[in-house]
Amino acid sequence: MGYQRQEPVIPPQRDLDDRETLVSEDEYKKKTCQSAALFNIVNSIIGSGIIDFSLVLLIKGGALSGTDTYQSLVNKTFGFPGYLLLSVLQFLYPFIAMISYNIIAGDTLSKVFQRIPGVDPENVFIGRHFIIGLSTVTFTLPLSLYRNIAKLGKVSLISTGLTTLILGIVMARAISLGPHIPKTEDAWVFAKPNAIQAVGVMSFAFICHHNSFLVYSSLEEPTVAKWSRLIHMSIVISVFICIFFATCGYLTFTGFTQGDLFENYCRNDDLVTFGRFCYGVTVILTYPMECFVTREVIANVFFGGNLSSVFHIVVTVMVITVATLVSLLIDCLGIVLELNGVLCATPLIFIIPSACYLKLSEEPRTHSDKIMSCVMLPIGAVVMVFGFVMAITNPQDCTHGQEMFYCFPDNFSLTNTSESHVPQTTQLSILNISIFQ
DSSP, rough: GGGGGGGGOOOOOGGGHHHHHHHHTTTSSSOOHOOOOOOOOHHHHHOOOOOHHHHHHHHHHHHTTOOSSSHHHHHHHHHHHHHHHHHHHHHHHHHHHHHHHHHHHHHHHHHHHSTTTTOOOOOOOSHHHHHHHHHIIIIIHHHHTSOOOGGHHHHHHHHHHHHHHHHHHHHHHHHTTTGSSOTTTTOOOOTTTEEEEEEHHHHHHTOOOOHHHHHHHTTTSSSSHHHHHHHHHHHHHHHHHHHHHHHHHHHHHHGGOOOOOOSSOOOTOOHHHHHHHHHHHHHHHHHHHHHHHHHHHHHHHTTTTOOOHHHHHHHHHHHHHHHHHHHHHHHOOOHHHHHHHIIIIHIIIIHHHHHHHHHHHHHHSSSSHHHHHHHHHHHHHHHHHHHHHHHSSOOOOOTTOOGGGGGGGHHHHHHSSGGGGGGHHHHHHHHHOOOOT
């Protein structure tokens, strides 16, 4: 239907428009180039995105309804109750993502600074709490104070480049370290009863729907066709990186793999220490993307879409302060990713875009987009309900801040012996694991 046309989407709902907040009127006509938008999407996907079809479907829904924000799309489709529900989800997902990024930055960079010669590992200035506070004041807060999301294009490019370096390090350690780590029982079973929990985590990892309209509006002459090409390119790059990360990480550690992969590596590994540094910088540079969205939601719900310069600063500081305080109290990443994935990311990816398109589109029921929407919606509902129940009843183990058993010299020497000693190694590993639980 109308989504096949190539005209830019015209924004009719100024009361719900977030452009005032994120792309200033003076700079709106100065669109960012397509490459900057691509890196913003890739950075959002890697740091916090997938579902190629869902992303395109979202923009098609905007074209059908004549809206240019996720909130105004849902408001046009399901009225004010739908708008409020989406606003809650759109706030919670990036807000919890900000918390998880702080946890990652604190855990990762503290181990980096502990490797500096002559530094006391117990020094408060290299602890996770101090690092979270310092990175917030010096990096994430200043970057989050920008009003135009297009200004983060170069930051996202740096983050994507560092991610490539990290991928190389993880691949190298999969080759050199993997053979020495004992494999867990049933390590190669494809799926277990709690596999649905992984869908929640992947939903968290593979979402950028909450800021898709913002990046779409930063394109020069935005159209659905141009957006589709951009999304296909971004998804291919991101999926390639994510698959390699997941494959190399699991091949190395199998069932010992932690929610934060770098928690698996030994602290005296200098190559991984460099990787940790790159990883910490990457999540710090991704953080502002999420803060932009939380501020935009608050602006739309409470300020009619417009924030003065003073309230822009006040809201940004308040959101970041609360996220920082929460991240100082939580140190286990796995449960954060699971709950955010099943409760917030899943409806934002699977349920809401499908529901909006099904209600707005006048295409026949046999149209491919409608068939896919009818498939995605119930899948999202199942993942959301069962994922939440399993996350609560069967939480992930967390060995936060503890060295893994294979990092101790006695154990590592055993894992480096001939095949005849493998049973003994496995038996010892089970003994050591019990110590850390």
